[in-house]
Amino acid sequence: xxxxxxxxxxxxxxxxxxxxxxxxxxxxxxxxxxxxxxxxxxxxxxxxxxxxxxxxxxxxxxxxxxxxxxxxxxxxxxxxxxxxxxxxxxxxxxxxxxxxxxxxxxxxxxxxxxxxxxxxxxxxxxxxxxxxxxxxxxxxxxxxxxxxxxxxxxxxxxxxxxxxxxxxxxxxxxxxxxxxxxxxxxxxxxxxxxxxxxxxxxxxxxxxxxxxxxx
Amino acid sequence: xxxxxxxxxxxxxxxxxxxxxxxxxxxxxxxxxxxxxxxxxxxxxxxxxxxxxxxxxxxxxxxxxxxxxxxxxxxxxxxxxxxxxxxxxxxxxxxxxxxxxxxxxxxxxxxxxxxxxxxxxxxxxxxxxxxxxxxxxxxxxxxxxxxxxxxxxxxxxxxxxxxxxxxxxxxxxxxxxxxxxxxxxxxxxxxxxxxxxxxxxxxxxxxxxxxxxxx
Amino acid sequence: xxxxxxxxxxxxxxxxxxxxxxxxxxxxxxxxxxxxxxxxxxxxxxxxxxxxxxxxxxxxxxxxxxxxxxxxxxxxxxxxxxxxxxxxxxxxxxxxxxxxxxxxxxxxxxxxxxxxxxxxxxxxxxxxxxxxxxxxxxxxxxxxxxxxxxxxxxxxxxxxxxxxxxxxxxxxxxxxxxxxxxxxxxxxxxxxxxxxxxxxxxxxxxxxxxxxxxx
Amino acid sequence: xxxxxxxxxxxxxxxxxxxxxxxxxxxxxxxxxxxxxxxxxxxxxxxxxxxxxxxxxxxxxxxxxxxxxxxxxxxxxxxxxxxxxxxxxxxxxxxxxxxxxxxxxxxxxxxxxxxxxxxxxxxxxxxxxxxxxxxxxxxxxxxxxxxxxxxxxxxxxxxxxxxxxxxxxxxxxxxxxxxxxxxxxxxxxxxxxxxxxxxxxxxxxxxxxxxxxxx
Numbered sequence: 001x002x003x004x005x006x007x008x009x010x011x012x013x014x015x016x017x018x019x020x021x022x023x024x025x026x027x028x029x030x031x032x033x034x035x036x037x038x039x040x041x042x043x044x045x046x047x048x049x050x051x052x053x054x055x056x057x058x059x060x061x062x063x064x065x066x067x068x069x070x071x072x073x074x075x076x077x078x079x080x081x082x083x084x085x086x087x088x089x090x091x092x093x094x095x096x097x098x099x100x101x102x103x104x105x106x107x108x109x110x111x112x113x114x115x116x117x118x119x120x121x122x123x124x125x126x127x128x129x130x131x132x133x134x135x136x137x138x139x140x141x142x143x144x145x146x147x148x149x150x151x152x153x154x155x156x157x158x159x160x161x162x163x164x165x166x167x168x169x170x171x172x173x174x175x176x177x178x179x180x181x182x183x184x185x186x187x188x189x190x191x192x193x194x195x196x197x198x199x200x201x202x203x204x205x206x207x208x209x210x211x212x213x214x215x
Numbered sequence: 216x217x218x219x220x221x222x223x224x225x226x227x228x229x230x231x232x233x234x235x236x237x238x239x240x241x242x243x244x245x246x247x248x249x250x251x252x253x254x255x256x257x258x259x260x261x262x263x264x265x266x267x268x269x270x271x272x273x274x275x276x277x278x279x280x281x282x283x284x285x286x287x288x289x290x291x292x293x294x295x296x297x298x299x300x301x302x303x304x305x306x307x308x309x310x311x312x313x314x315x316x317x318x319x320x321x322x323x324x325x326x327x328x329x330x331x332x333x334x335x336x337x338x339x340x341x342x343x344x345x346x347x348x349x350x351x352x353x354x355x356x357x358x359x360x361x362x363x364x365x366x367x368x369x370x371x372x373x374x375x376x377x378x379x380x381x382x383x384x385x386x387x388x389x390x391x392x393x394x395x396x397x398x399x400x401x402x403x404x405x406x407x408x409x410x411x412x413x414x415x416x417x418x419x420x421x422x423x424x425x426x427x428x429x430x
Numbered sequence: 431x432x433x434x435x436x437x438x439x440x441x442x443x444x445x446x447x448x449x450x451x452x453x454x455x456x457x458x459x460x461x462x463x464x465x466x467x468x469x470x471x472x473x474x475x476x477x478x479x480x481x482x483x484x485x486x487x488x489x490x491x492x493x494x495x496x497x498x499x500x501x502x503x504x505x506x507x508x509x510x511x512x513x514x515x516x517x518x519x520x521x522x523x524x525x526x527x528x529x530x531x532x533x534x535x536x537x538x539x540x541x542x543x544x545x546x547x548x549x550x551x552x553x554x555x556x557x558x559x560x561x562x563x564x565x566x567x568x569x570x571x572x573x574x575x576x577x578x579x580x581x582x583x584x585x586x587x588x589x590x591x592x593x594x595x596x597x598x599x600x601x602x603x604x605x606x607x608x609x610x611x612x613x614x615x616x617x618x619x620x621x622x623x624x625x626x627x628x629x630x631x632x633x634x635x636x637x638x639x640x641x642x643x644x645x
Numbered sequence: 646x647x648x649x650x651x652x653x654x655x656x657x658x659x660x661x662x663x664x665x666x667x668x669x670x671x672x673x674x675x676x677x678x679x680x681x682x683x684x685x686x687x688x689x690x691x692x693x694x695x696x697x698x699x700x701x702x703x704x705x706x707x708x709x710x711x712x713x714x715x716x717x718x719x720x721x722x723x724x725x726x727x728x729x730x731x732x733x734x735x736x737x738x739x740x741x742x743x744x745x746x747x748x749x750x751x752x753x754x755x756x757x758x759x760x761x762x763x764x765x766x767x768x769x770x771x772x773x774x775x776x777x778x779x780x781x782x783x784x785x786x787x788x789x790x791x792x793x794x795x796x797x798x799x800x801x802x803x804x805x806x807x808x809x810x811x812x813x814x815x816x817x818x819x820x821x822x823x824x825x826x827x828x829x830x831x832x833x834x835x836x837x838x839x840x841x842x843x844x845x846x847x848x849x850x851x852x853x854x855x856x857x858x859x860x
Contacts, residue, residue, distance in 0.1 A: 013859070071860035075290065075390070075397040082729055084756060084781070088857030100853050101764070111729060111756035119746070129388030131398050136729070137781035140857030167860055172403050173344030175290070182290040182397030183346050188387050208745050212733030212785030214658070215716035215812055228644070286645035299512055299541060299566070303642030315638050316549070326514060326541035334531070351514070352566035355642030382645055423530050427518030427570030429443070430501035430597055505720065505820070505827040559818030561828050602833050603774030605720070612720040612827035613776050618817050 002035040004197050005062035007053065009069055009142065012044040012094055019171040020068040023189040030194060035201060038062070044094045044142050046087060050104075050149030057153060064162045064200050066116075066193065067150055069143035071167035072174075075182035077125060077192040078135040079118050080165040083148035084111045088140035104148040112151030116164035117206035121199045130192045131184070134211045138165055162200045166193065217250040219412050220277035222268060224284055224357065227259035227309055234386040235283040238404040245409060250416060253277070259309045259357050261302060265319075265364030272368060279377045279415050281331075281408065282365055284358035286382035287389070290397035292340060292407040293350040294333050295380040298363035299326045303355035319363040327366035329379035332414065332421035339414045345407045346399070349426045353380055377415045381408065432465040434627050435492035437483065439499055439572065442474040442524055449601040450498040453619040460624060465631060468492070474524045474572050476517060480534075480579030487583060494592045494630050496546075496623065497580055499573035501597035502604075505612035507555060507622040508565040509548050510595040513578035514541045518570035534578040542581035544594035547636035551629045560622045561614070564641045568595055592630045596623065647680040649842050650707035652698060654714055654787065657689040657739055664816040665713040668834040675839060680846060683707070689739045689787050691732060695749075695794030702798060709807045709845050711761075711838065712795055714788035716812035717819075720827035722770060722837040723780040724763050725810040728793035729756045733785035749793040757796035759809035762851035766844045775837045776829070779856045783810055807845045811838065 006028070008021030021041055028039035040056045042049045057065065071078065085108045087099040118134055125132035138144040147165035154161045168189050169175075175183035221243070223236030236256055243254035255271045257264045272280065286293065300323045302314040333349055340347035353359040362380035369376045383404050384390075390398035436458070438451030451471055458469035470486045472479045487495065501508065515538045517529040548564055555562035568574040577595035584591045598619050599605075605613035651673070653666030666686055673684035685701045687694045702710065716723065730753045732744040763779055770777035783789040792810035799806045813834050814820075820828035 069860065074860065075395060081731075082755065084727055086726075086857075088855070090855055090857050090859055098855075100855060100857075101851075109756075110727065110754055110758060113755060126391045129386075129391050131387055131390035131396070133394060136785065137858070139860040140781065141859045143860055169397075171344075172346055172399070175346035176341045176344050179348060180290060181346070183399070184387070185400035185403060187402075188400060206746075210733070210735055210743075210745060212731075212735050212745075213782070214735055214786045215714065215719065215784040215788055284645065289645065296516075297514055297540065301511075301642075303640070305640055305642050305644055313640075315640060315642075316636075324540055325512065325543060326539075328540060351570065352643070354645040355566065356644045358645055421531075425518070425520055425528075425530060427516075427520050427530075428567070429520055429571045430499065430504065430569040430573055505825060556821045559821050561817055561820035561826070563824060602776055602829070605776035606771045606774050609778060610720060611776070614817070614828070615830035615833060618830060 002063040002201055003060060004035055004037045005056060005060050005065045006037055007040045007042045007067045009042050009044045010094065013091055015174060017174060018070055019168055020070050022186060023168060023193060024068055026186060026190050027193050042146060046093050046097050046099055046142060046145055049142055049146050053146060053149060054153055064197060065150060066164060066166055066196060067146050068166045068168060072170050073181055074167060074169050076131040076133045077189065078133050078167045079121055080114060080135050080138040080147060080167060081118055082111045082113055082136060083138060083144055083151050085109065085148055086140055087145055093142055104145050105152050108152055112148060112155060114164035115154060115162045116200050117203040119207040119209045119211050120203045121196050122211060123207060123209060124195050124199045125192055128195050130188055135167060136213060138167065166196065217278045217416060218275060219250055219252045220271060220275050220280045221252055222255045222257045222282045224257050224259045225309065228306055230389060232389060233285055234383055235285050237401060238383060238408060239283055241401060241405050242408050257361060261308050261312050261314055261357060261360055264357055264361050268361060268364060269368055279412060280365060281379060281381055281411060282361050283381045283383060287385050288396055289382060289384050291346040291348045292404065293348050293382045294336055295329060295350050295353040295362060295382060296333055297326045297328055297351060298353060298359055298366050300324065300363055301355055302360055308357055319360050320367050323367055327363060327370060330369060330377045331379035332418040334422040334424045334426050335418045336411050336414045337426060338422060338424060339410050340407055343410050345403055345410065350382060351428060353382065381411065432493040432631060433490060434465055434467045435486060435490050435495045436467055437470050437472045437497045439472050439474045443521055445604060447604060448500055449598055450500050452616060453598060453623060454498055456616060456620050457623050472576060476523050476527050476529055476572060476575055479572055479576050483576060483579060484583055494627060495580060496594060496596055496626060497576050498596045498598060502600050503611055504597060504599050506561040506563045507619065508563050508597045509551055510544060510565050510568040510577060510597060511548060512541045512543055512566060513568060513574055513581050515539065515578055516570055517575055523572055534575050535582050538582055542578060542585060545584060545592045546594035546630050547633040549637040549639045549641050550633045551626050552641060553637060553639060554629045555622055555625050558625050560618055565597060566643060568597065596626065647708040647846060648705060649680055649682045650701060650705050650710045651682055652685050652687045652712045654687050654689045658736055660819060662819060663715055664813055665715050667831060668813060668838060669713055671831060671835050672838050687791060691738050691742050691744055691787060691790055694787055694791050698791060698794060699798055709842060710795060711809060711811055711841060712791050713811045713813060717815050718826055719812060719814050721776040721778045722834065723778050723812045724766055725759060725780050725783040725792060725812060726763055727756045727758055727781060728783060728789055728796050730754065730793055731785055732790055738787055749790050750797050753797055757793060757800060760799060760807045761809035761845055762848040764852040764854045764856050765848045766841050767856060768852060768854060769844045770837055770840050773840050775833055775840065780812060781858060783812065811841065
């Protein structure tokens, strides 16, 4: 049986709920004969989030790791393609830290590609009726920070593990308080995560399909 | 027992589903001790749509009428405030008609306000966690056409009836085919329609609350 | 020689400049053998703005009247089609008044169409390389208020006068302070106003061209 | 005297003009005592564009290199932060090639940071009233391709050269044909390029200022 580690964050920036954690803890109740899901909460805090992630990776020894974060203002379930080695916080994190233009990992490479089969995942999500897209930037706040920390740990210590980052829209009840913003139902997000996990488990070589952006 | 007439349209413009009709026929299964819901399909066709609407109003004699239409690209459940007396079709309707700058009703007034209590409805939708907003334009295609036809018929023949128009986003399965577009789950839309109906039934004088736009 | 009255507003809502007034006073320096332009500043204040507008109409006796306002967030030079009889202020005006759901003119009609030839104007603007569109809502703040006041005055006292409202984007120097917002250069806006005036003067019957919105 | 190489692309994707080349060749007429600007046209073609860029770098031996490209739909003058080692073409290039998920440079690193002082540049652009922002993705088409090729060449053969990529909005005359899209006047773009060049020449260590994105 395969083991899947899925993480979500606590609320930040004035919101009282984080859809990532809501989705992840709901997902943890999803049962399947071939795999088990372990959900963990990460704090929206630089460095501490990566320390905890590494500790959970050690304890749980997962085959697939999905970190999930809120991207308020985006309309789709988006699969991040690349993590970059910079912290550049527009607002303070949940412990008041606001690093600007520092590396996530001293002397780490500029970026890491996700090891998820993103084209196969997007193709399957669309077939299942879930609005999805590939994203080429996870920002420069704690989401990208954790994503980079994850891919670095996989690169140096966990070869072969499939890992990546998913950005999700506001939940409807959040968007009701952010006038005009798009949202996605919790069910749709959770289904999207199941599709992502199952496609990652089923895919050895990724599809070669159009998925880029002109700019 | 009160009677509610709710209408949706058939698909148009290359889509194979119309979320308005999906929502309306799902809504029709909603049972309540105080009111009954009657759902009717309208064609996305100028004039014929209004003729049918008037026929259904005659047959069903409703206390509240909601016409529902798709607004691909919008992110929220939006309650239209005003219908205007112009047809200006950017694409042909489902029978190939494309009127440009003609009146909906010859010699009708420039516009009609909805008779729904829009501020109370928006306030209640937000409380219930449904992303909602007031819209000041229903466009100039068949949606506005039917909305104007509805309000004109209420004005000339059905005084006291509460009527209005709701524009809804794409369903997730549609947005999966329209890259980057926002969507709303069918459940959320149907809940929004129930809230709209129940607030219309419960409200005699509308709230006075901020709800306008600067531009 | 024809006389053109063009109005702009003073700054509001925290901005220190109003592009409408910048454009209008620059436009006033434009000289032409066939017409003269008179520029007037209006305060961003309910009622007082209309009183002043009527006074200027009386004094100047113009053949064409353009009222111009800022629409922060819009990307194009937009020609408003309809003024509606409601004040619904999301923020206070420059004297602290914030009317909610009151009429602009007691017992006035629901709406007034602009008397500008909007399809001819948009067509000409595009030919001249100016990004332009028809708008079906001027909002519910002081811009729509003045637009409604203008069209009401034309309807009751100045038959045959061509009047309308133009909404313009931020200037580049404003957008530099509103991250991510679109802007338009002052020159482009002024050229757009000249094209609007000259098309209004040259057009007796408007074109019949596609220009509507689906929703 | 310093030498600045600035490149623009030929039109692609159905447009008949490319604002990048229009801006770059206008910029070439800008005279200054301290530096001279050399403008070169690049084809919107994978590989050939990089070959030509390297040839121009050899011939001209510049101190600063700016490659400029069109980002239709963006509202601001945007300074790209990172080039990534992937070609993923959503449409064919101008010679019909459409690489999908191939590297720009075989065995190159995942990404390269620009060597422009981006925070100082953005700060100065805003002071000068030019709407500007940092971008964390240059897409995956020929723009990112050339940007990666540039930074790779600097890394392996031209240490100390300041190089980067600027994405610009549509020109007004283009946006007039792309309804609703934002635009920027040619003058504003050219001024933005001058500010970028002069800030690059004047800055030894970049500012540490907030400039990141949450997602």
